Amino acid sequence: MNLQEGKEKFISTWGSVGSNWGINRTMAQVHALLLISNDPLCAEEIMEDLQISRGNANMNIRALIDWGLVYKGHKPGERKEFFTAEKDMGEVIKKVIEQRKKKELEPMIKTLDEISAVEGLCQDSEAFCKVVHDIKLFSNKANKTLDQLIRSDSNWFLSTFLKMIK
């Protein structure tokens, strides 16, 4: 495998990993391309490199910026925008967690609270009562911890995280 093949492999692997984390394939590929690029790239270069349409490139770059995984920049005298990836993996993980927390965990907690409030839940269905209780317990703790992680400094976060997981 040479450098070029390595880059292609990295981009496609990161693409499929991403799609298991709520980041669509192209979005993750754009991120991967920027991650391994020494210099900022413009939309044109991204389209060219990944062989995708202008609209697709734009949408996914925009989404990456929303997630805080890509930054927009300019070069003096140039009109077009140049993009850079967040390369600090601690930050990348934090940003992804933040999005998933907001989209998944928080709505689930809200729903579980509503369900817990149902009259006679625990009289009528023992299994249901217990499951709701267990998941609530778990997700509330997870929610608090993730908040702390998100708030923490990224170096501290990654090193603690790596230590924590041994």
Add this chain to the structure above:
Amino acid sequence: MNLQEGKEKFISTWGSVGSNWGINRTMAQVHALLLISNDPLCAEEIMEDLQISRGNANMNIRALIDWGLVYKGHKPGERKEFFTAEKDMGEVIKKVIEQRKKKELEPMIKTLDEISAVEGLCQDSEAFCKVVHDIKLFSNKANKTLDQLIRSDSNWFLSTFLKMIK
């Protein structure tokens, strides 16, 4: 909200949570239905309750059994199979982690190792070299830790996990 509405809400919420964890919507709904049921259910009952076809029910029950999230059982004198969900949330989390580790983390580690072996990687592209190194570091540690979690007793796992995340 009454009990019935609560159940429906739980099933649909669990369905959408699941789909962010590599479990398709129907598969997660079947799991949810079995989770909150006091007694084992047969295919017919699941089809009826979730209003899905026989084929669909069968495929998803099968997949849940493969993942270890649902168990097959029999009632004396009855020919058909009855299904029960794994209700220990520690086990549920372990099983999901196990699958994702196998499908995502392991292939990624393999690819990163191949890429690291590329001649002159670090001479030719500093950014690429650094990113591959960082991700390798992180994913190898994560891999080892997840192995330990998967191997550990589920009560120990959940309580440690809850403590760990504060």
Add this chain to the structure above:
DNA sequence: GTTAACTTTCACAAGTTTTTGAAATTATAA
């Protein structure tokens, strides 16, 4: 062994998500 109840399979249908490309909009260098 026969039969009927139950499970599995699979080609096709329906639903969902992603991508395209051309037109509309915006922004800036001259």
Add this chain to the structure above:
DNA sequence: TTATAATTTCAAAAACTTGTGAAAGTTAAC
């Protein structure tokens, strides 16, 4: 300003995923 390079939008197309139902395959009670 004006010309034009660059970005954004969006409806339609393509690709992908999931679901259906009827037919084929199994299995166990009799």
